[in-house]
Amino acid sequence: MSASLTPDLSDPTTLTSLFSPLASEAGVGLAVSGGPDSLALMLLVKRWADMLATPPKLVVYSLDHGLRPEAADEVVMVGEEAKRLGLNFRGLKWADEHPETGIQEAARQARYRLIGEAMAEDGISLLVTAHHRADQAETILMRLAHGSGLDGLKGMVRLAEVEGVRVFRPLLDVEPAALVAIVDEAGLTAVHDPSNDDEDYERIRWRRLLPALAKEGLDGASLSRFAARMAEADAALSNLADAAFAELVGFDGFGAATLPLAALSQLGPATGRRVLSRILTVVGGRQKPRALGQVERLFDQIATDTLSKGTTLLGTVIRVKDEKLVVAREPGRALPSDILLPPGETLVWDDRFAIFNRSSETSLIAAATDFFPRHRLEEVLGFKVTTPAEAIRTAPIVRDAEGAVLSLGGWSFDERVEVTVITD
Numbered sequence: 001m002s003a004s005l006t007p008d009l010s011d012p013t014t015l016t017s018l019f020s021p022l023a024s025e026a027g028v029g030l031a032v033s034g035g036p037d038s039l040a041l042m043l044l045v046k047r048w049a050d051m052l053a054t055p056p057k058l059v060v061y062s063l064d065h066g067l068r069p070e071a072a073d074e075v076v077m078v079g080e081e082a083k084r085l086g087l088n089f090r091g092l093k094w095a096d097e098h099p100e101t102g103i104q105e106a107a108r109q110a111r112y113r114l115i116g117e118a119m120a121e122d123g124i125s126l127l128v129t130a131h132h133r134a135d136q137a138e139t140i141l142m143r144l145a146h147g148s149g150l151d152g153l154k155g156m157v158r159l160a161e162v163e164g165v166r167v168f169r170p171l172l173d174v175e176p177a178a179l180v181a182i183v184d185e186a187g188l189t190a191v192h193d194p195s196n197d198d199e200d201y202e203r204i205r206w207r208r209l210l211p212a213l214a215k216e217g218l219d220g221a222s223l224s225r226f227a228a229r230m231a232e233a234d235a236a237l238s239n240l241a242d243a244a245f246a247e248l249v250g251f252d253g254f255g256a257a258t259l260p261l262a263a264l265s266q267l268g269p270a271t272g273r274r275v276l277s278r279i280l281t282v283v284g285g286r287q288k289p290r291a292l293g294q295v296e297r298l299f300d301q302i303a304t305d306t307l308s309k310g311t312t313l314l315g316t317v318i319r320v321k322d323e324k325l326v327v328a329r330e331p332g333r334a335l336p337s338d339i340l341l342p343p344g345e346t347l348v349w350d351d352r353f354a355i356f357n358r359s360s361e362t363s364l365i366a367a368a369t370d371f372f373p374r375h376r377l378e379e380v381l382g383f384k385v386t387t388p389a390e391a392i393r394t395a396p397i398v399r400d401a402e403g404a405v406l407s408l409g410g411w412s413f414d415e416r417v418e419v420t421v422i423t424d
Contacts, residue, residue, distance in 0.1 A: 007174055019044075021159065022168065026057065027057040027059065028127075029119050031129045033078070034191035035193060040182040041130035043085070043182055060088065061089075061092060067098070076091070090122070092114045092115065094114060119165065127165050127168070130179070131156055133174055136155045136156055141206045155224075155230070156172060249279060253411050254410070257326070258325065259275070259327075260323065260324055284314045298313055312330050328394070329391060329395075331370075331393050341364040341398065341417075343357050353422060364417065365398065365399055367397055368397070369408060372397070392409075
């Protein structure tokens with residue numbers, strides 16, 4: 001790929017465009033491993049910051065994963081270069097016991113967790129990473145091979161949240177060779193991580209294939225354009241699904257969702273799967289990202305009327321009743337334990353209910369209802385309750401120090417408590 005097709009990183013206007021989202025942040029973190037990509041990122045952000053009258057606070061974070069003996073010295077090197085540039089620096093170490101399998105994923109999670117904790121201590125709101133065009137190409141190819149849908153095929157996005165950390169990736173359309181050149185020009189010696197040559201890792205195997213694919217026209221630029229088009233299609237489909245969700249999906253006070261089967265079938269598979277996926281996300285307490293195949297199989301079962309009497313998926317119980325799809329929270333260990341409600345504050349319970357303690361009392365407790373006789377419930381609420389038993393059991397109940405019930409699900413019986421069902 002020719003250098004002319006990558007942004008001109010020596011142009012101040014280009015730097016301003018690349019890093020413009022950082023200008024509004026009070027503090028910005030830079031993830032720097034010592035490799036050529038992240039060293040170039042550090043140099044570029046420094047050049048950009050020097051053009052501003054009041055740049056944000058910049059902190060460089062470098063993590064020793066404890067996987068290689070030389071990693072500690074590499075963190076020291078990054079610290080020295082950061083300080084030479086006048087940047088704040090924090091060296092971190094993953095000191096926990098490492099798993100025997102899945103080490104790359106565990107290391108990734110540890111990296112974001114430890115850097116995220118350090119950012120919180122430092123008052124840093126956004127982490128900048130050096131992911132570039134080749135990283136994007138590898139990601140798209142891996143996801144394509146794994147059968148990802150549009151959401152996956154749009155690749156990495158510039159602004160995202162990863163493991164609870166806000167992440168900005170300004171270099172996704174930059175060729176790695178351009179970053180290497182910046183490091184060479186600065187006279188720096190980048191770190192070489194031998195794991196980048198280890199073909200036991202899928203990403204590395206795809207990386208080795210990129211030159212051959214480029215010869216056939218499937219280079220980083222082509223895959224980047226593909227990702228952009230997938231992102232446009234994904235956004236359009238998301239808008240359709242959001243409108244359908246708002247119009248067709250109903251929630252009761254216990255957090256259970258209903259959707260008419262006829263309406264679901266009229267949406268078509270692409271939109272219908274998204275609506276179904278969102279229902280599972282909301283009702284299931286927003287669990288970890290789900291595999292597309294699971295949702296596809298469930299949608300196909302519903303569409304072909306082959307869904308069993310009741311099935312579970314992603315923290316939910318799914319049934320068909322009276323020509324409607326009914327989805328309730330699945331009881332189990334994933335539900336919150338008993339939680340004290342802070343006075344004057346709102347507690348988000350199971351990512352499904354917002355419970356506001358309007359009083360100054362410190363002894364109000366929210367817990368899973370677990371068991372509440374339906375006939376007694378109907379006496380309290382004053383109407384017939386048809387929601388699934390699982391929805392009742394998994395709804396929050398708030399009691400005071402004397403054990404009096406102040407609220408149940410989305411209903412409040414006492415002015416000290418206000419409850420809202422979260423459906424978005």
